[in-house]
Amino acid sequence: MGARTGIINAYSDYEDVLRDIRRFTSLSNGSDVLTKALLGNYALLDRGRPLEDLRNSIFLTALSQNSRCPLCERAQVCALDHFLPKNHFPEYSILADNLIPVCERCNRLKGDECDRVGGLLMFHAYFDEFPDEEILFTEINIDKTVSIRYLLRHCEGIDDFTFKRVEKQFETLGLFDFYQMEAVSELTDQVDLYDETYGSLGDSGLRSTLSALARGAERKGVNHWKAALYRALSRSAEFCGGGYRKLLTAPTNATLGHGR
Numbered sequence: 001m002g003a004r005t006g007i008i009n010a011y012s013d014y015e016d017v018l019r020d021i022r023r024f025t026s027l028s029n030g031s032d033v034l035t036k037a038l039l040g041n042y043a044l045l046d047r048g049r050p051l052e053d054l055r056n057s058i059f060l061t062a063l064s065q066n067s068r069c070p071l072c073e074r075a076q077v078c079a080l081d082h083f084l085p086k087n088h089f090p091e092y093s094i095l096a097d098n099l100i101p102v103c104e105r106c107n108r109l110k111g112d113e114c115d116r117v118g119g120l121l122m123f124h125a126y127f128d129e130f131p132d133e134e135i136l137f138t139e140i141n142i143d144k145t146v147s148i149r150y151l152l153r154h155c156e157g158i159d160d161f162t163f164k165r166v167e168k169q170f171e172t173l174g175l176f177d178f179y180q181m182e183a184v185s186e187l188t189d190q191v192d193l194y195d196e197t198y199g200s201l202g203d204s205g206l207r208s209t210l211s212a213l214a215r216g217a218e219r220k221g222v223n224h225w226k227a228a229l230y231r232a233l234s235r236s237a238e239f240c241g242g243g244y245r246k247l248l249t250a251p252t253n254a255t256l257g258h259g260r
């Protein structure tokens with residue numbers, strides 16, 4: 001029947017659709033019956049149902065890549081996100097390429113997000129490379145305590161459209177605030193290490209250690225939140241010169257709010 005051929009064609013067009021979402025017309029436009037049938041297919045991935053193996057193999061692939069959520073690079077994966085939301089793109093409700101293991105938080109925040117007018121999609125874990133130019137930065141401010149703030153900065157190697165996609169991903173997933181809180185927790189956990197290093201090796205020793213931690217984190221990507229944090233700490237003469245001690249006496253308070 002027509003629907004079957006249409007869906008097979010839609011599957012083979014998937015990568016083209018990702019390249020320009022603005023031109024996409026859903027196969028099920030105007031057909032409630034077809035939409036319902038296509039959405040109903042998703043339940044076939046449940047335990048004991050015919051497509052259970054498909055769900056398992058997608059999660060197994062994620063496990064082999066350390067199980068971190070590709071959207072926030074922090075939490076463990078536990079849910080399947082429809083990159084193109086199934087409510088708007090029911091033909092892709094069980095296409096493996098459209099099913100991405102993510103964490104609960106990102107799955108909830110992303111929801112049905114899809115900019116079909118502007119064509120600004122978030123980064124697809126299977127088909128897109130997140131920019132490897134340095135665009136995520138952390139600002140360190142030392143006053144009564146150590147405050148941190150994440151921000152994005154455009155750089156020459158990135159076109160405007162790609163940078164807008166990065167901004168959209170950060171805003172949709174609340175990543176500025178999320179990384180800020182993760183960084184606060186990291187600083188609190190590691191302050192004894194900073195103190196011991198400074199005690200035995202001085203500020204240059206602390207700077208080297210922080211640089212080494214930055215390089216280690218950069219293996220996960222130059223824009224990993226921890227890499228940006230440690231680059232900024234290692235570049236802060238005030239932090240390396242003893243400013244870190246504020247962490248010992250005053251609780252770190254992240255200045256929550258927009259990171260831009």
Ligand SMILES: [Zn+2]
Nearest residue numbers: 069072103106
């Ligand atoms: Zn996540």
